[in-house]
Amino acid sequence: MSNTAPHILYGLPPRDLVAIPAGAQQCSPLMLGSIRLANIPPMSAQSAVMLAPPNTMERRYFLARALAALAVGAPLTALAPKDKGGSRIAAELEAFGCTVVDTSRAHHRIVSTTRPTTLHGIAEAIAAGDLQQHSTHGLWTQAGVFSWDRIDAGSALLLNHLPTFSGRGADFGAGIGVLSKAVLQSPTVTELTLIDIDRRAIMAAEKNIPDARAKFLWADVRTSDIPLRELDFIVMNPPFHDAGTEDKTLGQTFITRAAAMLETGGALWCVANRHLPYETLLEKLFSRTSLVTEADGFKIFHAEK
Numbered sequence: 001m002s003n004t005a006p007h008i009l010y011g012l013p014p015r016d017l018v019a020i021p022a023g024a025q026q027c028s029p030l031m032l033g034s035i036r037l038a039n040i041p042p043m044s045a046q047s048a049v050m051l052a053p054p055n056t057m058e059r060r061y062f063l064a065r066a067l068a069a070l071a072v073g074a075p076l077t078a079l080a081p082k083d084k085g086g087s088r089i090a091a092e093l094e095a096f097g098c099t100v101v102d103t104s105r106a107h108h109r110i111v112s113t114t115r116p117t118t119l120h121g122i123a124e125a126i127a128a129g130d131l132q133q134h135s136t137h138g139l140w141t142q143a144g145v146f147s148w149d150r151i152d153a154g155s156a157l158l159l160n161h162l163p164t165f166s167g168r169g170a171d172f173g174a175g176i177g178v179l180s181k182a183v184l185q186s187p188t189v190t191e192l193t194l195i196d197i198d199r200r201a202i203m204a205a206e207k208n209i210p211d212a213r214a215k216f217l218w219a220d221v222r223t224s225d226i227p228l229r230e231l232d233f234i235v236m237n238p239p240f241h242d243a244g245t246e247d248k249t250l251g252q253t254f255i256t257r258a259a260a261m262l263e264t265g266g267a268l269w270c271v272a273n274r275h276l277p278y279e280t281l282l283e284k285l286f287s288r289t290s291l292v293t294e295a296d297g298f299k300i301f302h303a304e305k
C-alpha cells in the first residue's frame with residue numbers, strides 16, 4: 001500500500017468517538033467537493049471512517065463501496081446513533097464477511113473491522129443502492145436521495161398548479177429533477193438551472209433531463225456565490241431538515257436567496273408543509289404574495305418580486 005493511498009472519511013463522525021486520520025478524503029455526496037467512493041480504485045485505500053447513513057439500502061451501499069475500496073487488512077470503523085441504523089451495522093458487516101468489534105458510546109454503536117480477503121454480497125449491495133432507473137416513476141434515482149422511489153406528495157401538488165413558464169429560471173433543491181422536467185415542457189423556457197447539495201441527485205437529474213436548456217449545479221443554495229441573477233422564475237420544494245433535524249431556517253434562506261436572484265416582476269413558486277412559517281418573510285421580500293392552495297398538509301405560494 002503506497003503512502004499516497006487514500007484514507008476514506010464519510011460524513012462528519014463525532015471526533016470524540018473516533019479518530020480521523022489527517023488528510024482523510026471526504027466521500028459523502030452531501031459534502032461539496034467530496035470525491036466519489038466509486039472512483040477509488042478497488043483494494044487501494046488505507047483506512048475508512050464512516051458516519052453511516054440511516055437509510056438501510058444507502059448504508060449497505062456505502063459500507064460495501066468502502067470495503068471494496070479498502071486494501072486487504074485495512075481498518076474500517078463505521079458508527080451511527082443507535083436509533084439511526086447504528087444497531088444494524090455489525091450484522092451488516094458480518095454478512096459481508098467481516099469479523100467485527102461492536103461497542104457502544106454516547107448513544108452510538110461503533111463497529112470496527114478490517115477488510116477481509118474475501119467479501120460476500122458486495123456487488124448485490126452496490127447494485128441495490130446504486131444510481132438506477134426506478135420502476136415506480138421511470139426516473140433515474142438513488143437510495144438516500146430525497147423521496148428517491150416515489151414522487152413526493154408536496155411536489156405532486158405543486159406540479160398540478162405550476163403555470164407555463166418563459167425565460168430563464170432555476171429549481172432550488174431540484175432533487176432528481178421532478179419539477180424541472182415539468183417546467184421544461186414549455187418551449188419558451190430558455191434556460192433552467194437545477195441546484196442541489198446532493199451530488200447523487202444532480203447525477204440522476206442529468207440523466208433524467210437530457211435537455212440543452214438545463215444546467216446542473218452541485219451547490220448549496222444558501223451560499224451567495226451562485227452566479228444567477230435577474231431570473232424570470234424560480235420553483236422550489238425547499239428542504240426543512242438538516243442532518244435529520246427539522247430546521248425552518250433552511251426554507252427561509254432559500255426564499256431569501258430566491259428574492260436575490262429574481263428580477264423585478266419575477267415569480268417564485270414554492271410548496272411547503274402547512275406548518276412552516278414562510279408567509280411573513282415572503283411578504284417582506286416580495287411585492288405580492290398569494291396562497292394558491294392548501295391541501296393534504298401542504299400549501300403553495302406564488303410570490304412576485
Ligand SMILES: C[S@@+](CC[C@H](N)C(=O)[O-])C[C@H]1O[C@@H](n2cnc3c(N)ncnc32)[C@H](O)[C@@H]1O
Binds near residue numbers: 174175219220237239
Ligand atoms: C424537499 S426536497 C425536493 C426535491 C425535488 N425538488 C422534488 O420536488 O422532488 C429538497 C431538496 O433540497 C436539497 N437540499 C437540501 N439542502 C440544500 C442546500 N443547502 N442547497 C441545495 N440543495 C439542498 C435536498 O438534497 C433535496 O433534494
